[in-house]
Amino acid sequence: MPKRVLVTGSSGLIGSETVEYYARRDWEVHGIDNNLRRTFFGPEGDTTWNLARLQRVSRNFTHYELDIRDRAAIFELFSHHRFDLVVHCAAQPSHDKAAAIPLDDFEINAVGTVNLLEATRLHAPEAVFIFMSSNKVYGDAPNEVPLVELATRWDYARLEDLDGIGEDHRIDRCLHSVFGASKVAADTMAQEYGRYYGLRTGIFRGGCLTGPTHSAVQLHGFLSYLAKVAVAGEEYTVFGYKGKQVRDQIHSADVVAAFDAFLEEPRAGEVYNLGGGRENSASILECFSMLEARLGQPMRWRYEETPRRGDHICYISNLAKMRSHFPQWKITYSLDAIVDETVEAKLAERGRGDS
16 A cells, blocks of 8 residues: 655745655655645745646655634544645745734644644554655844954854854844744744654744745745746846845755655654755855856846845754754755756746736
8 A cells, every 4th residue: 555645835946845755756646735825825836737747747646725723624634634744835935925914824834733733643553654844933032143354244253153054043132024923932832742652743944945846936935946047037136235145945856855854754843944054055146146147138126225024044954963863855946056947947937928
């Protein structure tokens, strides 16, 4: 009998990558997604196209248009299917949008996560539960790490910080954004269901997640949205820090490979920072240069002095714990490869008239 996986947010970037990964391995794949991304971000955030693609290319895939806030519906689904793996990617993903819809944000990110954890505890206690958390759980505390301003980026000033932010960095007594706070609640509950109830929960605090299936918008999906703007010759807005703020990029395929490594050697309530690491880090200005080189045209942009509230100045994921626990896992997509693929995807979208 094939193994069975439930993926929430299955039409999104990481969710759809997870669906394809396990479908290729002949798992029975069940996906939950009600396209709230369109509600949050408008037509540009619509993921219907990705669902249609998944239904074309993925065998043994069943889609459910459920809302993870609907506890009765979630419990009913779990009562009918005994899952071996739950990969929870569904979320309200934008810290800017969250400020306008704090109740929706908390109910989706925090309460929805607890609904899934409790359903797993009651109906599939032997399952591995993977939660896609966020580096925003650290709030703006990473900005307290001493920084140095270089020609095109901010960077860590001390040698001991060069590998980035570790899992021992504090997550309280700082400004998070409403989104960050709701993800803290979900993150710690996923840990607690592991530590208190003994569920095999893995919590992955993602950096900048990338890939060709990202329905990116200004409020979420940095690199994909930036490439979309560059390809269209439109104007990009930089918010504060001189455009030198740094993020590390990780491809969705490498994210799902990390999930699979945890599945092979699960732990109870373990936390991992998951990003591209120093080798895949870049500032906005550096991303401009990479896009200009590929497109042969200057990037159009304007600058607003006021940064986004709670934004990170320099954030690089320290991958030492992940690499220590799972030495078979590694980053396979370089930053150059990610940018190449992203540009190609946006040029193809534009050619089809998708944007």
